[in-house]
Amino acid sequence: MLIVTMLAAVVSGLAGxxxxxxxxxxxxxxxxxxxxxxxxxRRVEAxxxxxxxxxxxxxxxxxxxxxxxxxxEPLLDPEASQWILKSGAVEKFFQPGRLTSVSNSQDSTDLxxxxxxxxxxxxxHYCEGSLRARxxxxxxxxxxKGTYYGQDGSVVDEYLYDELGQVAKVEKD
Numbered sequence: 001m002l003i004v005t006m007l008a009a010v011v012s013g014l015a016g017x018x019x020x021x022x023x024x025x026x027x028x029x030x031x032x033x034x035x036x037x038x039x040x041x042r043r044v045e046a047x048x049x050x051x052x053x054x055x056x057x058x059x060x061x062x063x064x065x066x067x068x069x070x071x072x073e074p075l076l077d078p079e080a081s082q083w084i085l086k087s088g089a090v091e092k093f094f095q096p097g098r099l100t101s102v103s104n105s106q107d108s109t110d111l112x113x114x115x116x117x118x119x120x121x122x123x124x125h126y127c128e129g130s131l132r133a134r135x136x137x138x139x140x141x142x143x144x145k146g147t148y149y150g151q152d153g154s155v156v157d158e159y160l161y162d163e164l165g166q167v168a169k170v171e172k173d
Contacts, residue, residue: 030032081095120137130151146159154173158172
């Protein structure tokens, strides 16, 4: 029993000294933090005059930003927006979530995309203003029907595709 009591005394003494060490360490860290905050406060006060001089400049910048936002916000309206991505002679026209057309000024070709309520996409290929091909795609992107036109606008070939997008039937005129 005496050994247990002595052991408890030693452990509590160690805990007390450990506790004291923790308290002293926290106090040193707090003093260091207080010194750092005092230094930051001195720097801010020293630059107070220059900060007040910059305030007018900041107000002007803020007004310019507000004016820019007022001009650009209507352009970002998803209901009435059209975006154009241009790379060399190719221009791609987008509306929210959809590619609407692709134009290539180098070879005078245009692709027009139409979207149906069932999720199908019809792509019409124009060359120098005349319709050359029309392809209909399923909502999953597989081709369903392809029609190729001659220079006079008459149907030259018509392709029907199966569910996997493979040619199932060819009709030639």
